[in-house]
Amino acid sequence: MSHSTPMATTESGHPTMVTPTPRSSMTFTNNTTPPLVPLPRDAAALQREITRDEKLISRYGGDDVHEPESKAPVPEPAPPTPPAPPRDPNMVVWDGPDDPANPQNWSVAYKWFLTAMCMLMCVNVTFASSAPASASGRIIAEFGISPEVSYLVTTTFLLGYCFGPLFWGPGSELIGRRNIFVLSMFMYTIFILGQALAKNIETLLVTRFISGFFACAPLTNSGGVIADIWDAKGRGLAVSLFTASVFLGPVLGPIVAGFIAHSSTTWRWVFWVMMIFAGACSICVFFVPETYAPVLLLRKAKRMRKEDPVANKEIFAEHEKQDWSPKGIAKRTVLRPFAMLAMEPILVLVTLYLSLVYGLLYALFQAIPVIFIQHKHFNIAETGLIFIGVGIGTSLGSAINLWTSRIYPKLIVKWRGFPPPENRLISAMIGSPVLVVGCFWLGWTGQYESVHWAVPAVSTIFVGAGISLIFMGFLSYLVDTYLMFSASALAANTVVRSAVAAAFPLFTVQMFHNLGVNWACTLIGLLMLLFVPAPFLFYKYGPKIRSKSKFAPCIDLKIAAAIKAEENALSEKNTKLSV
Incomplete structure (x- = not known):
């Protein structure tokens, strides 16, 4: 399934969205914090936990996370960050922030x-x-x-x-x-x-x-x-x-x-x-x-060792330190996606919804010929032109998604690089009801020969826009929720939804013949209607669900809790001084 919907590299078969930038030195106002989960009040301990998570993201999700180009001044400093442990001097890194070998430059x-x-x-x-x-x-x-x-x-x-x-x-x-x-x-x-x-x-x-x-x-x-x-x-x-x-x-x-x-x-x-x-x-x-930065740095390390085997014999790239045994590779690739699918309710529900939406996209390739050849008496070439409406809709969906994400750069600053993932769901909130409207519109105008062919043709714009908006909203939500584990989450999502989409063409024509175009589209529309509340419910209850996840790092909640703990400590100090 943009906008600003960033995509990440995935083990999936479809486009994936990318995570936000890592934390900057910005702070944010307390009235924008999400519901807080019970966390320790020790601000220093929380900050150490946040720093640890950021290091994990930098290590395992480094292709999705990059330092912002500029940092605007802020009135208040962020909570103090304990000094990071010294880096191994033998580990190869970029030659400064302006290294031309870095793809970011x-x-x-x-x-x-x-x-x-x-x-x-x-x-x-x-x-x-x-x-x-x-x-x-x-x-x-x-x-x-x-x-x-x-x-x-x-x-x-x-x-x-x-x-x-x-x-x-x-x-x-x-x-x-x-x-x-x-x-x-x-x-x-x-x-x-x-x-x-x-x-x-x-x-x-x-x-x-x-x-x-x-x-x-x-x-x-x-x-x-x-x-x-x-x-x-x-x-x-x-x-x-x-x-x-x-x-x-x-x-x-x-x-x-x-x-x-x-x-x-x-x-x-x-x-x-x-x-x-x-x-x-x-x-x-x-x-x-x-x-891919880790592979480029690995090549740099090998080149340095080759140029001077004696002086650079201890040089290494972090990519070499991964577990390269068959078991280690299998655990990071094939096994983790299915483990997450079994343990993560967010991933299960989002995957179920996107599977139905993706199946609908490929059902259209069988359904539109039924509607426009049998009911509107088009030939096969004219029927193909109807798909232009779907293309217009998906393009409009990308434009709407870009528009809804226009404030995201400010959120990145406010939340020190890790805004709540629920901000990504605005597109899906728009797309889910639009898709339902498109399904009913297509079915009840496509059934009857007396209705001009342009009426159901226009409905495909709504269907395409709904599919595009739902995909971009939820895929980017998964990426921002799971961060360093997003590739595995998207791999599980892609495998399941591709399997569902593969099944849809097998029964679509029979369903439209037996039920009629109107009732077949009504059945699909009702299924989509069941999921219309999904983005709204995730927007409200997502932080609470994420707080119980074994894979979601929930850095936004930890940042909010750290700031809250810092404010409480300052308030208590001021109270004691006033007494």
Whole structure:
């Protein structure tokens, strides 16, 4: 699923939002603090705990956390921070804040170039997820299969999205983002060739699954690249545009493939176009450098040891000190996401909601042809153009999300880099009722031939905007809630929602035929209506739920408690002096 919705690097198959910047020296007024959890009143002890959490985030979530460029003066100093333990002089770090090797210090023009490359790759792989759906009629005719089997062309690709994030997200943190990009884009392109030349449905489905397995890598890691190169102030617009591009691909698929399927050419040209597009993106990926800071510092350490083996034999990078045993890697990658899914109520509820919303997006690829071909008498090419409304909606959603997040830089200052995650839910509060309206509108205007086709077509704008706003709000909420564990949280979320989305195309057409367009959309709308209170309830009760989490660091609550304890101590001191 921006704004300012930052994205993080994830083990997930979709765009992920990034965490805010680390604490600065700012203080905040007490009237803006969230509900406080019972914490010790010792301000110094609290401050030490906050410092410890920030160090953990810097170590394990360093690709998502960056020091702000400037710090405005404030009237009051922050509570005193105990001195950090001395750093090992043999550990390699950047050569000062202006080190040109640090991706944060690259030029703005070059950062936008890399952002555009990431957006292009994501448009490409999401385009491939939806494009073949428009050619299903011809695939059925050539292979002699049932319509239900043809729906597997979309489903198997999405099943690849379920497994890929568990490898490509962690892989980028082990060997670097660029290596994963090069490997995955090459393999993804090669297996499209197998789809274009498939002589039977079995070959087509197997190559679709493998292609989807590799295709999710750009979705998993592009958000991390953006987090690597942009600071918090410049990241908002980049992430908003990136998020829009993630939803643009599935929208373009039916539009382009619809015209190919409607022409006299073979359906295989859908896959040839996909391969040409993928090949161009595979060439572009060679212009994307490594951006992951721990891997860059590891290379620096190796280079220093090679240049002077004697003097630099003790030099090391922190990345080398991780647990690289199979058990250690598995614990950090495959096992942790499912452990969190079993223990975290916030993650479970958000994952359930986003799974239904994501499933709805892919159900549209089956439902819109039913509405506009059978009830509005469009051809397949004209039906593809209806998806333009969904694209307009997702783009509007990104713009609205950016607008709702305009005050976030001030919150970062006020909360010393860690505002309450609940501030990210404003977009979802807008998007959840908008999506319900869009579902009912689409169903009850799409059912009847007497209603002009433009009326249900406009409803797709509301559906697209609702999906986009819900995704950006909740994904960024998960990132800000779990911070250094956000990659694992998003990996669990992506695996589950991709599995649900893979199932939706299998029953969507039957549901719309048996229930009718009006009642099928009503059923979907009622399911979405059940979750409308979710962002509002999380906004109110989120701090209390987070305080009981084993994975959420809750730094905002600790900062608030530390300030409160400091104020109480000062008040008690003043009371004693007055007595």
